Amino acid sequence: MTSRKNRNMGKTKNISLDTVVTDFILLGLSYPPNLRSLLFLVFFIIYILTQLGNLLILLTVWADARLHARPMHILLGVLSFPDMWLSSVIVPRIILNFTPASKAIPFGGCVAQLYFFHFLGSTQCFLYTLMAYDRYLAICQPLRYSVLMNGRLCTVLVAEAWVAGSIHVSIQATLTFCLPYCGPNQVNYFICDIPAVLRLACADTTVNELVTFVDIGVVATSCFMRRAFSTCGSHLTVVTVYYVPCIFIYLRPGSKSPLDGAVAVFYTVVTPFLNPLIYTLRNQEVKSALKRMTAGRVAE
Template identity: 40%
Template structure:
């Protein structure tokens, strides 16, 4: 009799899983009075991110003074930022506007795939940028030889290509799980932690896979960046000129701030054990790395960089004349 009931339960779960064709992103439905305020704030931030990063891409590609490997990587990083926020924020704005949040399983899987792919590419690009600074400061005589245009292009291509198969495989693995019972995702994007919570099968293998991928694309690049900056700081401290030390530190500080902000939130999100991460914490962290950090990044890079500010003033003078 017990065996019969278990079989019936399994059949019912499979039936529910097969009938599930969409999720509902709850988003910010717990604060209905703030929906339109949040819509206005996120829209302004999205337009700011698009405008600032597009400007960085434009001036780093057109200004002759910025045709260096450092700005080549920065323009690619800004382009990835534009793609990243375009995958997440417009969907949030539509959900805030309609106050619905229905999303098909295919659309959810597609969004997750692009979020992971672009996030992983950003991690690797930040590592490439750290390597560029390491060569520039620790091995300046061979900088033009080591960081030529062909090598820089290959590094950027590697950042994209290496992520794609891993992300597609992980997304397929997650959405191959049976989803039964509730279809409500207490989040505003299809991210791994909230989606895994809805799976009714054994998710142990998937969680291990998430940790492994996070180690490869978050922790390993982060450790390489830390190693690079240890070498950089040692080289800077050996400089006899105080002006030279200040210039070298100012060149690296913007990148280091972005690294700490980005890797800090990504590490907490994907390396923290699933039961220990509350839904509110997950939402706040996601808000941080999907909206706030992309808003701050161009500000950090432009306000602390004299070359970019000079190129920006030159561009504005051409436009206004």
């Protein structure tokens, strides 16, 4: 750590206006060239299905009075919104990696991508916790459920989740981009994410790495300690797919393993794609609502 600090301080002394980075080059995922077309098609299909699946859940919860009157389904509908946008922030950049198009992203674009990625991702984390807490109350406190969890409280908790996500990303983005970047500008990753960008900083990143470790690490690991997650298999499945890769990447800030990109695909691409399937197939009320919507359209 000391040698790295000295090296970064030495780099800082040589910064000039002529060497300030104005854009970054996203190197993307590593893949065999002969699989380029197949991977393009796979990620394109995943993106389309992710958008359609989450949009269907969102519209179903909104249109069916039986669903949007219950906190559990309100939370499910709200979760679909960041799922759709998170996929839109990440997957198009991955798809671009399989084309001859330029891999450059302006400095401002990198800031925006990192901001929305962590804003939506952290909000998802808080929503998962709320959904698990709701299921815990419904299963373990059924007689008091309507008192402990109602529509008004659910709305307040959802608003707090979005505010908490905003606070989290404001701290992370500010700490990341207040550092000087004087080159190189090649990000060895498929998006602008904190660990990959920090490796290019021309200053000591010890504080950043510590804040990232504490902030993301505590949030991720503490969720597994909550008894609420043990009451619902679907939540446990989603949270495992989402949090385990996060822990693998963010609790190892100095890692340069080529596996990091492949692992990150799970929580950035696979989880938003699987959420509609997991929650729909395991939720009889949502399936019944989908059947009613289909029957209504057919009847028309």
